[in-house]
Amino acid sequence: MVFNKIKKVFSSSLGGESDYLEIDLGKEEKQNKVLVKLFVLKQYEEVAEVLSALREGYTIAIIDVRVLRQKDSIELKRAVSKIKKTVDALEGHIAGFTENANIIIATPAFARISRDTLPVKQEKKKFEDFD
Numbered sequence: 001m002v003f004n005k006i007k008k009v010f011s012s013s014l015g016g017e018s019d020y021l022e023i024d025l026g027k028e029e030k031q032n033k034v035l036v037k038l039f040v041l042k043q044y045e046e047v048a049e050v051l052s053a054l055r056e057g058y059t060i061a062i063i064d065v066r067v068l069r070q071k072d073s074i075e076l077k078r079a080v081s082k083i084k085k086t087v088d089a090l091e092g093h094i095a096g097f098t099e100n101a102n103i104i105i106a107t108p109a110f111a112r113i114s115r116d117t118l119p120v121k122q123e124k125k126k127f128e129d130f131d
Contacts (some may be wrong), residue, residue, distance in 0.1 A: 032058060033058065034058055034059075034060060034110075034111075035053075035058055035059045035060070036059075036060045036062065037053055037059050037060070037061055037062070038062045038063075038064065039053075039061055039062070039063045039064065040063075040064045040067060041063060041064065041065050041067065041068045041076075041079055042067045042068060042071075043068065043071070043075070044068070044072075044075040044078055044079050047079045047082050047083060050063060050083060050106070051082070051083065051086050054083075054086060054087065054090060054092070054106060054108060055086070055090070057090075057108050057110075058108070059108070060105065060106070060107045060108075060111055061104075061105070061106045061107075062103065062104075062105055063083070063103070063104040063105070063106065064102065064103055065079070065080070065101075065102060065103075065104060066102040069100070069102065080104065083104070083106055087106050087107070087108075090108050090109055091109040092106060092107045092108045092109050092111070093106070093107050093111065093112055093113040094106045094107075094113070095113045095115060
């Protein structure tokens, strides 16, 4: 009885066309684009944010550990170890860059880090000397 009254109210507000409302679920498609995100680790607790971004599966993390290295090298080792374990579990890759590995790049399984260095090409002369 009460249900019929509620049904009439909603059907009259819809113009009385039908008893059913069609919902298109395809409009809320999640875009699967790769996100390259920069993180700055100032303390060990900030590792959780990096790990959750990596676990989502579409984030390549560029992690600046310079501040944490200057504060506490033991905390830095713990943080890098935790990131490495997570990346290994995700079958991703991790590598340190710059002289003292102040920048760490961690990727999920779909990306691979090349550790090969390319030879530096000599710059060609823009102008010829006609002497």
